[in-house]
Amino acid sequence: MPLIDIRDLRVSFGEGVGAIRAVDAVSITIEEGEVYGLVGESGCGKSTLLRALAGLNPNWSGAMTVAGQILGPRRSTAQYKLMQMVFQDPYGSLHPRHTIDGLLAEPLAIHAIGESDRRIVEALDRVGLDASFRFRYPHQLSGGQRQRVAIARALIVEPRVLLLDEPTSALDVSIQAEVLNLLDDLRRSQKLTYLFVSHDLAVVTHMCRRIGVMRAGRLLEEMTVDALLAGGTTHPYTRHLYRASAGYDRRLADTAEVLDDSDEEIA
Amino acid sequence: MTMIVLGSPLAIADESAPIVSVRNLRVAFDTPHGAVEAVRGISFDIAREKVGIVGESGSGKSMTGRAILRLTPPKARVSAERLDLHGQDLRALDERAMRLVRGRRMSMILQDPRYSLNPVVRVGEQIAEAYLVHRRVSRAEARDKARAMLETVRIRHPDRVYELYPHEVSGGMGQRVMIAMMLIAEPEFLIADEPTSALDVTVRLQVLAILDDLVQSRGLGLMFISHDLNLVATFCDRVLIMYAGRIVETCPAAELRRARHGYTRGLLESLPRIDKRRDRLPVLERDPAWRDAPAVSPREG
Amino acid sequence: MPTSVETQTNAESPQPGAGIRNWLTAEIPGSAVQARAQRAYFGWIRFLRNPLAVVGLSVIVLLVLAAVFAPWIATHDPLVQNLATRLQPPSAEHWFGTDQLGRDLYSRVIYGARITLYIVLLVTALVAPIGLLIGTLAGYYGGAIDVALMRLTDIFLAFPGLVLALAFVAALGPGLENAVIAISLTNWPGFARLARAETLIVRSSDYIAASRLQGASSGRIVGMHIVPMCMPSVVVRATLSMAGVILTAAGLGFLGLGAQPPSPEWGAMLSSGRRYMLDYWWMATFPGLAIVLVSLAFNLFGDGLRDVLDPRNE
Ligand SMILES: Nc1ncnc2c1ncn2[C@@H]1O[C@H](COP(=O)(O)OP(=O)(O)OP(=O)(O)O)[C@@H](O)[C@H]1O
Ligand SMILES: Nc1ncnc2c1ncn2[C@@H]1O[C@H](COP(=O)(O)OP(=O)(O)OP(=O)(O)O)[C@@H](O)[C@H]1O
Ligand SMILES: [Mg+2]
Ligand SMILES: [Mg+2]
Numbered sequence: 001m002p003l004i005d006i007r008d009l010r011v012s013f014g015e016g017v018g019a020i021r022a023v024d025a026v027s028i029t030i031e032e033g034e035v036y037g038l039v040g041e042s043g044c045g046k047s048t049l050l051r052a053l054a055g056l057n058p059n060w061s062g063a064m065t066v067a068g069q070i071l072g073p074r075r076s077t078a079q080y081k082l083m084q085m086v087f088q089d090p091y092g093s094l095h096p097r098h099t100i101d102g103l104l105a106e107p108l109a110i111h112a113i114g115e116s117d118r119r120i121v122e123a124l125d126r127v128g129l130d131a132s133f134r135f136r137y138p139h140q141l142s143g144g145q146r147q148r149v150a151i152a153r154a155l156i157v158e159p160r161v162l163l164l165d166e167p168t169s170a171l172d173v174s175i176q177a178e179v180l181n182l183l184d185d186l187r188r189s190q191k192l193t194y195l196f197v198s199h200d201l202a203v204v205t206h207m208c209r210r211i212g213v214m215r216a217g218r219l220l221e222e223m224t225v226d227a228l229l230a231g232g233t234t235h236p237y238t239r240h241l242y243r244a245s246a247g248y249d250r251r252l253a254d255t256a257e258v259l260d261d262s263d264e265e266i267a
Numbered sequence: 268m269t270m271i272v273l274g275s276p277l278a279i280a281d282e283s284a285p286i287v288s289v290r291n292l293r294v295a296f297d298t299p300h301g302a303v304e305a306v307r308g309i310s311f312d313i314a315r316e317k318v319g320i321v322g323e324s325g326s327g328k329s330m331t332g333r334a335i336l337r338l339t340p341p342k343a344r345v346s347a348e349r350l351d352l353h354g355q356d357l358r359a360l361d362e363r364a365m366r367l368v369r370g371r372r373m374s375m376i377l378q379d380p381r382y383s384l385n386p387v388v389r390v391g392e393q394i395a396e397a398y399l400v401h402r403r404v405s406r407a408e409a410r411d412k413a414r415a416m417l418e419t420v421r422i423r424h425p426d427r428v429y430e431l432y433p434h435e436v437s438g439g440m441g442q443r444v445m446i447a448m449m450l451i452a453e454p455e456f457l458i459a460d461e462p463t464s465a466l467d468v469t470v471r472l473q474v475l476a477i478l479d480d481l482v483q484s485r486g487l488g489l490m491f492i493s494h495d496l497n498l499v500a501t502f503c504d505r506v507l508i509m510y511a512g513r514i515v516e517t518c519p520a521a522e523l524r525r526a527r528h529g530y531t532r533g534l535l536e537s538l539p540r541i542d543k544r545r546d547r548l549p550v551l552e553r554d555p556a557w558r559d560a561p562a563v564s565p566r567e568g
Numbered sequence: 569m570p571t572s573v574e575t576q577t578n579a580e581s582p583q584p585g586a587g588i589r590n591w592l593t594a595e596i597p598g599s600a601v602q603a604r605a606q607r608a609y610f611g612w613i614r615f616l617r618n619p620l621a622v623v624g625l626s627v628i629v630l631l632v633l634a635a636v637f638a639p640w641i642a643t644h645d646p647l648v649q650n651l652a653t654r655l656q657p658p659s660a661e662h663w664f665g666t667d668q669l670g671r672d673l674y675s676r677v678i679y680g681a682r683i684t685l686y687i688v689l690l691v692t693a694l695v696a697p698i699g700l701l702i703g704t705l706a707g708y709y710g711g712a713i714d715v716a717l718m719r720l721t722d723i724f725l726a727f728p729g730l731v732l733a734l735a736f737v738a739a740l741g742p743g744l745e746n747a748v749i750a751i752s753l754t755n756w757p758g759f760a761r762l763a764r765a766e767t768l769i770v771r772s773s774d775y776i777a778a779s780r781l782q783g784a785s786s787g788r789i790v791g792m793h794i795v796p797m798c799m800p801s802v803v804v805r806a807t808l809s810m811a812g813v814i815l816t817a818a819g820l821g822f823l824g825l826g827a828q829p830p831s832p833e834w835g836a837m838l839s840s841g842r843r844y845m846l847d848y849w850w851m852a853t854f855p856g857l858a859i860v861l862v863s864l865a866f867n868l869f870g871d872g873l874r875d876v877l878d879p880r881n882e
Contacts, residue, residue: 041467
């Protein structure tokens with residue numbers, strides 16, 4: 001049985017004429033221990049999907065099961081423990097007035113997990129930060145260090161699933177390499193399952209074995225990374241995505257517009 | 268007298284004349300633990316071209332851009348031997364004159380759209396406001412212009428997005444809103460600080476194409492700050508590589524992949540590659556000697 | 569019981585006694601207390617760089633000292649009348665002169681500091697928590713709660729503060745306590761508005777989402793995450809509004825609706841001095857100066873605080 005089973009998930013914002021389906025009938029299954037990559041253009045609903053799965057947005061329809069538990073719009077405290085999320089922006093996801101110690105102590109207090117001192121030091125150690133960081137404020141850390149703290153906070157409640165929303169796009173490449181290596185190590189040692197959102201195909205192919213491509217709220221196609229690299233894509237958008245990953249190319253930019261227009265017609 | 272007509276090529280006699288010229292720029296902060304130099308004497312010229320600035324986090328890329336626009340935090344001490352826009356000395360301008368330059372003649376796409384947008388004002392209105400500040404037009408005109416601008420930056424439903432608040436737009440949309448806001452006044456010189464880090468590759472291509480067009484057709488000078496080496500190598504004309512507040516290497520963008528400096532090589536190595544799978548990514552090993560390397564002259568490369 | 573970790577880090581960082589300064593400036597704080605103390609210490613250093621704010625703070629400290637030690641500082645009893653020495657100009661005996669009943673003006677101004685401080689503290693203690701609570705709740709929950717609470721504040725905001733205070737005092741009857749209540753009623757909506765605006769900004773941030781994901785309850789989020797973010801601006805606003813509170817209190821006193829005679833309230837003193845202003849200038853001048861000085865001091869202090877508490881300056 002898959003660890004994560006999403007069926008026919010729909011999320012809309014607004015009502016009436018102005019309403020928008022941010023996620024439209026998406027079904028995804030993820031096995032335990034897998035790293036599933038989600039790519040797609042900006043605004044296509046990747047974050048919305050993650051937030052609905054995490055329990056940050058109760059207005060969805062469809063069915064979601066994680067580790068055998070059927071998730072409803074409201075989550076119990078225990079269900080929150082199952083999945084944690086790491087946000088894109090390490091500057092915005094840590095409370096500026098709390099020390100690292102306070103940030104890590106909060107989930108322990110909420111879930112009444114004891115031995116908080118030991119756990120906090122351990123959690124920091126796991127993400128490669130020594131105890132000297134414990135009583136600093138977020139503004140005293142670099143972007144990469146903050147992202148490590150965010151990962152430590154997510155892992156301290158011992159979740160089974162980590163939802164990663166572009167965890168390295170705000171980091172520079174040398175730090176990105178550190179964080180990606182760290183995530184890889186943690187997955188092995190803590191037996192985690194990742195749902196990894198990124199728009200950087202190079203990062204996704206590095207981290208994942210299987211990816212899903214989203215566009216305008218829908219899941220266009222799913223494939224293995226090996227198939228993608230072998231050129232086995234069926235959808236022109238995925239092909240375009242792959243080619244665009246090589247860097248800036250003026251001609252490709254112009255064909256993207258053609259692609260855009262043809263797409264509007266279908267929609 | 269030269270009048271600059273907007274939307275048409277800027278009145279510049281010489282293609283290669285620098286739009287912005289910077290000599291020995293320094294930015295320092297006084298902290299409780301002593302002074303910290305964020306930018307340590309850098310010099311460069313930017314003409315009608317796309318100049319990439321790459322370097323790791325904290326190397327002073329954003330501070331350099333902010334110092335040119337005088338947007339550094341109040342605590343920062345900025346000094347420069349020269350800081351010219353079209354030969355006009357920006358250091359001599361008072362705050363009022365500087366406000367006229369900012370936004371109108373030079374602008375900056377700030378790194379973090381979420382923090383740079385007002386969270387309680389609709390994004391469309393913020394773009395319109397940016398236009399109203401510099402133009403004598405009616406509100407309705409500004410609104411139309413802002414809508415058009417959203418379309419220019421390839422936002423799919425400009426009318427809907429116009430009405431959204433910053434927390435309701437996706438990361439990539441926020442970034443494009445920011446770009447729209449900065450381009451709407453049609454500046455001569457643009458500093459783009461990680462303008463596309465939250466955009467997926469396909470939209471990124473299109474947004475870059477817009478900037479490219481502005482450089483080609485209107486003679487915009489573009490300072491493109493990024494840590495995406497692949498992107499800079501393919502998009503820009505020239506690249507300056509910064510480390511610890513200095514420019515340690517400059518080269519034509521096409522030759523970035525053959526860069527010599529150990530730091531640049533390390534950055535290139537740590538990029539994940541689609542065509543070459545590795546189990547672990549090599550992590551940059553810093554050499555203390557890089558810090559003290561002499562600054563590179565502005566004309567080189 | 570200290571855990572092994574704490575003892576270890578404490579051993580590394582210098583003890584407070586060994587050098588408070590080192591402890592406060594250590595690059596790596598070893599405990600939560602030290603981290604907080606450092607934050608306060610660096611804030612204090614930043615504050616000291618603003619000379620005007622320091623002047624403001626000094627005046628406020630003087631005001632507090634005057635209020636606390638009034639019996640020792642004052643040269644006369646502020647209430648004792650002596651018709652033989654009425655309307656005396658400032659002299660060695662009566663530094664600020666005497667009023668129409670022969671009371672020593674200097675002593676009255678000193679004792680007046682008590683009343684001013686009393687009003688300021690009471691109003692702040694009433695208004696800031698109420699405003700903060702209403703504002704954060706409205707901002708966090710939004711929807712119908714927000715609409716209801718904000719319409720309520722709109723009603724209060726629609727009237728000029730002094731006019732509303734006048735109406736309340738007229739209804740409640742004159743007197744110091746009623747003046748405090750009236751001023752508080754006119755003051756809280758500003759705090760609520762401010763707290764709501766801050767909450768709206770904070771509410772959609774990722775760190776709030778992160779703590780919701782950890783299962784934090786709404787009460788916990790408002791109390792532990794949103795309120796600390798609103799605090800700096802509320803504190804600044806409170807200090808800045810103290811000037812207004814003092815002026816309103818003086819205004820009520822001036823109109824005979826605040827503190828009642830013979831209490832040495834500055835506004836009431838100014839009011840009675842007004843009748844004698846042309847011939848006996850000192851009677852209106854000294855209480856008036858006291859009002860101006862103290863309200864100015866609160867404004868300067870508030871400006872300094874704003875610079876220190878603004879998280880962007882860190
Ligand atoms: N709170 C909201 N109110 C209204 N619309 C919203 C809200 N949140 C998201 N949306 C809309 O939902 C769509 C999907 O947004 P989402 O953030 O999921 O995109 P994304 O795929 O994560 O994009 P990016 O890669 O740019 O972050 C967008 O059109 C966005 O405007
Ligand atoms: N207010 C401040 N006080 C002290 N130092 C500061 C302050 N703001 C920035 N700095 C320092 O200035 C240096 C340069 O920062 P800058 O923002 O220019 O880096 P950057 O190259 O843009 O990095 P990134 O890629 O992370 O955006 C950093 O080392 C930072 O620590
Ligand atoms: Mg997103
Ligand atoms: Mg930067």
